[in-house]
Amino acid sequence: xxxxxxxxxxxxxxxxxxxxxxxxxxxxxxxxxxxxxxxxxxxxxxxxxxxxxxxxxxxxxxxxxxxxxxxxxxxxxxxxxxxxxxxxxxxxxxxxxxxxxxxxxxxxxxxxxxxxxxxxxxxxxxxxxxxxxxxxxxxxxxxxxxxxxxxxxxxxxxxxxxxxxxxxxxxxxxxxxxxxxxxxxxxxxxxxxxxxxxxxxxxxxxxxxxxxxxxxxxxxxxxxxxxxxxxxxxxxxxxxxxxxxxxxxxxxxxxxxxxxxxxxxxxxxxxxxxxxxxxxxxxxxxxxxxxxxx
Ligand code: SF4
Numbered sequence: 232x233x234x235x236x237x238x239x240x241x242x243x244x245x246x247x248x249x250x251x252x253x254x255x256x257x258x259x260x261x262x263x264x265x266x267x268x269x270x271x272x273x274x275x276x277x278x279x280x281x282x283x284x285x286x287x288x289x290x291x292x293x294x295x296x297x298x299x300x301x302x303x304x305x306x307x308x309x310x311x312x313x314x315x316x317x318x319x320x321x322x323x324x325x326x327x328x329x330x331x332x333x334x335x336x337x338x339x340x341x342x343x344x345x346x347x348x349x350x351x352x353x354x355x356x357x358x359x360x361x362x363x364x365x366x367x368x369x370x371x372x373x374x375x376x377x378x379x380x381x382x383x384x385x386x387x388x389x390x391x392x393x394x395x396x397x398x399x400x401x402x403x404x405x406x407x408x409x410x411x412x413x414x415x416x417x418x419x420x421x422x423x424x425x426x427x428x429x430x431x432x433x434x435x436x437x438x439x440x441x442x443x444x445x446x447x448x449x450x451x452x453x454x455x456x457x458x459x460x461x462x463x464x465x466x467x468x469x470x471x472x473x474x475x476x477x478x479x480x481x482x483x484x485x486x487x488x489x490x491x492x493x494x495x496x497x498x499x500x501x502x503x504x505x506x507x508x509x510x511x512x513x514x515x516x517x518x519x520x521x522x523x524x525x
Pocket of ligand 1: 374430432
């Protein structure tokens, strides 16, 4: 199976600007941060622009809140931008600017969890380590005949993951599985006829497809989740002249309708505190001016 998958990856693996034969660890860190909850097509567009602005860990560590929030345009979840800068800062201060080749040291950095730590070890440094994201977990469960990924315990997945990846080829193997998960072995559709794992898979052509989960009720306003409104507010500020606005103009500009007392209360009591807590805005209550955090 190893030869089959590695050969398939060398011929059919997806091409992204952050995939190179000898990747720079800094580039891997940036791409893995961006890949948390953002689509690859959007990242492919923004990644080169971001790297041109912050070409290395030192330049990133020195970025002000405003600089990093502006550079994060189009990537969503703006507080990730600040965590990434904080992570760069910690690397400069605690590791002399070198991204550590140590799983536990990576885990102690802001915004880095078990998946990202193992991805950096594997993709940036070529270490022998298993990498498990939700797509790989689903593939491993299905390879073992568990159509529903929750039926295979995390412990069993981890033990299977450790045994199955070809030593010395962790990076190629796991990136191949990510591509297979994105293109064939999807959560709500399994294209087994096209999948290179077909002949090794206990679930091939017999996959029980999970129904789409109904999203739990997210706090919303005017039927749109508050997190989308928060993103729109930052986007609105990014597009103003000096990245600031009178709070009423901002609210009107974002809602696009005449605003009433309910909108005002929601904005002041829910949205502004959340954006301040995330360090994304500064609110001057004496002038009612809201700006992107400096
Ligand atoms: S054969 Fe089907 S179920 Fe098995 S890994 Fe491929 S797409 Fe998934």
